[in-house]
Amino acid sequence: MEKVLRNFFLFLSKNKFFTKLAKKYGLRFGAGRFVAGETIPNAVKTIRELNEKGMSVTIDHLGEFIDSEAEARYAAEECIEAIKAISENNLDSQLSLKMTSMGLDISPELVMENMRNILDAGKEYGVFVTIDMEDYERCQKTLEIFKELRSEYDNIGTVVQAYLYRTVEDMEELDQYNPNLRLVKGAYKESPKVAFPEKKDVDDNFKKIIKMHLLNGNYTAVATHDDAMIEYTKKIVEEHNIPNDQFEFQMLYGIRVERQEELIKEGYHMRVYVPYGNDWYGYFMRRLAERPANVAFVLKGVFGK
Numbered sequence: 001m002e003k004v005l006r007n008f009f010l011f012l013s014k015n016k017f018f019t020k021l022a023k024k025y026g027l028r029f030g031a032g033r034f035v036a037g038e039t040i041p042n043a044v045k046t047i048r049e050l051n052e053k054g055m056s057v058t059i060d061h062l063g064e065f066i067d068s069e070a071e072a073r074y075a076a077e078e079c080i081e082a083i084k085a086i087s088e089n090n091l092d093s094q095l096s097l098k099m100t101s102m103g104l105d106i107s108p109e110l111v112m113e114n115m116r117n118i119l120d121a122g123k124e125y126g127v128f129v130t131i132d133m134e135d136y137e138r139c140q141k142t143l144e145i146f147k148e149l150r151s152e153y154d155n156i157g158t159v160v161q162a163y164l165y166r167t168v169e170d171m172e173e174l175d176q177y178n179p180n181l182r183l184v185k186g187a188y189k190e191s192p193k194v195a196f197p198e199k200k201d202v203d204d205n206f207k208k209i210i211k212m213h214l215l216n217g218n219y220t221a222v223a224t225h226d227d228a229m230i231e232y233t234k235k236i237v238e239e240h241n242i243p244n245d246q247f248e249f250q251m252l253y254g255i256r257v258e259r260q261e262e263l264i265k266e267g268y269h270m271r272v273y274v275p276y277g278n279d280w281y282g283y284f285m286r287r288l289a290e291r292p293a294n295v296a297f298v299l300k301g302v303f304g305k
């Protein structure tokens with residue numbers, strides 16, 4: 001049943017009609033539990049609250065699978081405004097973004113122009129930028145963009161997904177760029193031709209890439225809500241005397257909040273991924289796919305408590 005629900009929500013996540021409707025009608029159905037609001041001031045307020053609890057943040061202006069140049073340019077401008085707001089408000093926050101929101105499905109030139117503008121602003125205001133990883137179809141192109149930009153900028157990192165067969169090889173190839181990588185299990189619906197269909201294999205590969213990246217000396221963000229992966233990371237770090245400034249844990253806003261606070265108390269660096277903006281629908285559907293129990297929150301949002 002879980003698998004059926006997961007596939008259903010992942011199918012819904014790419015529905016253009018519902019995406020448009022969601023933008024028009026604003027945050028609904030309990031999505032506010034996972035999204036910090038629709039505007040930069042909403043995001044600033046949330047980042048400040050998290051910073052006060054000792055947590056770092058990465059903010060994400062929601063947007064994906066954009067197919068018009070004007071929208072991609074607007075998304076890039078929003079990112080630059082967010083970078084300025086981080087600096088003006090003295091916040092401890094990085095920025096995360098998706099290549100399809102920068103125009104990946106339109107033209108490579110547009111993406112590179114948008115990204116260079118954002119990274120220049122990031123450099124000027126001291127804000128680090130992470131390129132999220134999207135579906136398999138875009139993985140190769142995203143990594144190529146990362147490599148080109150990494151040769152020009154220090155303030156850029158990206159994400160690799162444990163569910164893909166190709167990831168270990170990608171990491172070996174990326175090593176020469178000393179990449180700052182966020183390691184995740186992977187959130188999209190992929191074919192067994194390209195991704196491990198069984199959770200156990202995904203978890204095994206996740207452990208493999210956590211160890212691999214921690215031991216090669218590059219900065220590692222372990223992004224998961226899974227206690228088994230968190231404990232495994234702690235074990236490797238302890239066994240190999242990896243200093244606290246070489247890795248961090250990351251979780252999504254609104255998920256396992258007490259666990260986030262515990263990790264801070266234990267002395268680990270915790271970063272929370274905070275999405276904001278009106279294009280919340282696809283993000284929200286992927287969160288429901290990950291944990292159908294979250295559907296209870298949707299039902300409360302629809303029918304009241």
Ligand code: FDA
Pocket residue numbers: 131132133134159161182184185186187188223224225226227250251252255256272273290291
């Ligand atoms: P998983 O979903 O297997 O959950 C494992 C366990 O965690 C559960 O069994 C439960 O014990 C606990 N758990 C999970 N959710 C819980 C909840 N709501 N309440 C209580 N317990 C809960 N993906 C991607 O493809 N590209 C990307 O760029 C990113 N970026 C990203 C950034 C950050 C900061 C995070 C945390 C995640 C991503 N992801 C992502 C999403 C990622 O790929 C993955 O889909 C989710 O993190 C879910 O996988 P977990 O590792 O959390 O474990």
